[in-house]
Amino acid sequence: MFKKTIALGFTLTLAACAYNQQPVVDMTGVDKAQYEADFSYCQSYATKVDKDEAAKTQAKNGAVTGAAIGAVAGALEDGLGGALVGAAAGGAIGAGTGAAEGANDATKTQALVLRRCLAKKGYTVYDLES
Numbered sequence: 001m002f003k004k005t006i007a008l009g010f011t012l013t014l015a016a017c018a019y020n021q022q023p024v025v026d027m028t029g030v031d032k033a034q035y036e037a038d039f040s041y042c043q044s045y046a047t048k049v050d051k052d053e054a055a056k057t058q059a060k061n062g063a064v065t066g067a068a069i070g071a072v073a074g075a076l077e078d079g080l081g082g083a084l085v086g087a088a089a090g091g092a093i094g095a096g097t098g099a100a101e102g103a104n105d106a107t108k109t110q111a112l113v114l115r116r117c118l119a120k121k122g123y124t125v126y127d128l129e130s
Contacts (some may be wrong), residue, residue: 026124042117046110
């Protein structure tokens with residue numbers, strides 16, 4: 001059971017790194033130099049989204065939830081000793097998975113800030129989430 005959960009956490013960690021931040025912008029009639037300047041300006045706002053803080057917060061939440069679930073699962077399998085082992089394993093797995101989810105969410109928010117900023121500057125952004 002715990003091996004499957006560790007594999008899932010590892011997969012989620014890899015998925016957190018794969019989010020595409022490059023927006024899809026209609027470049028018809030757009031001055032490339034001006035776009036690059038505007039892109040840099042907007043990207044500076046996007047980097048203000050704190051990935052580290054999001055990862056820490058989600059890691060703490062995941063650790064608590066994982067420890068509780070692990071303790072219950074461990075207790076059902078092996079009583080008090082199993083509960084302690086389950087809580088430790090669940091807490092570690094929950095923290096890792098939570099950190100990955102937090103970083104992934106922050107990356108998505110950064111991408112959204114970048115796209116919204118470009119749209120406010122007058123660009124047609126095709127992959128802007130509303």
